[in-house]
Amino acid sequence: MDVGTNKRPGETAKTKTHRRRMRNSLSPFSVEVIVMSAAATATPTAKAIARTLIAHPDGITTRDLAAAARVGASTAAKVLVAMENDGTATRTPGPTNGTRKAADIWRPTAAITADEETDMPADTITTHDALTTDDAPTEDVAVTSDAAGADEPGDASDAAGTDEPDDASNAAGSTLAAAVPAVPVSAVPVSGAPSGSADHFKIVMVAGVLGDHPDGVTAADVAEESGLRGPVVARVLTAMEVAGAAVRQPGGSDAAPELWVRGDADLSTVDLANAAPYRECVCTCGHRHRVRTGATVTTRRTGRTTGEVNTDGTSKLGKNGLRNQVEAFMRDLGPGHEVTPGTVGRELGGRSSGACLNALGRLSAAGAVVLTSEAPVKYALADTAPAPSDEVAALMTRPAISDTTTDAPDTQTDNAADASTDDEARAA
Incomplete structure (x- = not known):
């Protein structure tokens, strides 16, 4: 069907409605992300995180965003903080549940709703319209919004495209260069260093x-x-x-x-x-x-386990397993640090304070630790502690x-x- 170079076949009401919804689904924040894509200072990772954030206007946690964008959690946290400082993202503190605090919720900045775009005057065109509409005009065609036209096939908005789907995206790409200078670029802020x-x-x-x-x-x-x-x-x-x-x-x-x-x-x-x-x-x-x-x-040190589980849910350790973990923990602290058996048990993943007390007693008899306080009971690494065994050295996180x-x-x-x-x- 030959309809000329500047006309397209008549669209059905369903097709026209779908096209409007696709255009209205993007926010002004999307324009900033598009500009970030064109900016030399934006990395592909930052652009992926920004696009993922836009796709979750109701909010998303840092961990979920990192998983959706397929980036590391630390990288996502860094980019989100930069976007918050730049005003392109907002953070809502997570709710607290007793002594535990939920993760913060991140959202893109407020967007223009679809109703506001539909009510836009016919003689008004914004950078948002120029970048998102699939009917983007060429340099020689006047620009109008869909709100100015009717549903008939020959309205002004339809006259800008052709019957080839690639022409619309090419026209939008040619308009991007002219629209970019009018939109602020969301670059990652620098904190001084x-x-x-x-x-x-x-x-x-x-x-x-x-x-x-x-x-x-x-x-x-x-x-x-x-x-x-x-x-x-x-x-x-x-x-x-x-x-x-x-x-x-x-x-x-x-x-x-x-x-x-x-x-x-x-x-x-x-x-x-x-x-x-x-x-x-x-x-x-x-x-x-x-x-x-x-x-x-x-x-948390795992050590060797027997495959069985204690009544409190922790795995049972092999012979001298807890003793080796306690000794490795004390050696990591170094001399001069007094700790209680309860502190040692908590740092080892919730081990019994009584079991840790027994392990510290055996280590004290071996000369590895010394009792520094009887009430409350506290131990510290001995100044003349013998060299650790190979099993203990394997559990240490830093050299003695x-x-x-x-x-x-x-x-x-x-x-x-x-x-x-x-x-x-x-x-x-």
Whole structure:
């Protein structure tokens, strides 16, 4: 059927209604995402996250968005924080259930409804219409909206297209270049430090996790949600605490661990070089101890299990399994840290405090730990603790530290962890 080069066959009412709905389903925020696609500063990952957020106007959590966009949770958190600072996304704190807090809900900024677009005057054209309509005109054709025409086949909106489906998308693409300068570009904001540096990337990722938990979050949870290694998270939190960008909330009891919240300082003031992991402590006995000043990131140790389950749901360990876990945990803390059996049991994934007390008693008899307080019962790693066994060393998250060790090995360990994290960041 030959209808000429500037006319299309008559559309049915169903086809025309579907075309209008497709156009009205996009919001002004969609225009910003389209512009982000054309901007050189936007990464493919950021564009994918923005498009996924638009597809969930009722809200979505960071974890669900990361799964839908097929990106890492830490990457999604970083981009969402950047979009929030830029005004293109809003965050609603999740509801609290007792002592637990649900994840925050993210939404795109408010959009123009379909009714407002339909009521738009006939002689008005916006960048939103120019970019979303499938009847985008060429440079020599006057622009009108669908609201100006009737349902007859020869209305003004239908005159802009042809009977070939590719022509409409090509015409819309030619209009994009003229429409882009009129729309603000949603670029990722910079908080002061070089945006391309690896240190800045780690700081932003940790700050994003802290921002998702206004009531506080443990360092172990920060490591899990950000995807960074434990030593890196500890170093970043320590540097943020020194700069005032993070605040440490000491645990009040065995059931309340140490928490971290976002501070008021800008991230540009954070320098990882200021994260001194240790300080010297001179006790009343005259001995010098190296005490960790930064965050302690502990991970759950599994050890060897028998395949059976205890009455509390935890898996039964093999011979000396709990003792090895307790010793590895105490060695990770290092000398100068007093902990109760309840704290040890909680950090090991909910083990019985009585069982941990028995394990600490056996370790005290072996000279690995010492009893520092009888009421409440507290233990600390012995200054003259023997070298750990191979089974214990396999469960430790960091090398053992002696009183005579210099700062060089710690620096090498941190640098090695940083290098591996840089590789992960580049791969993401």
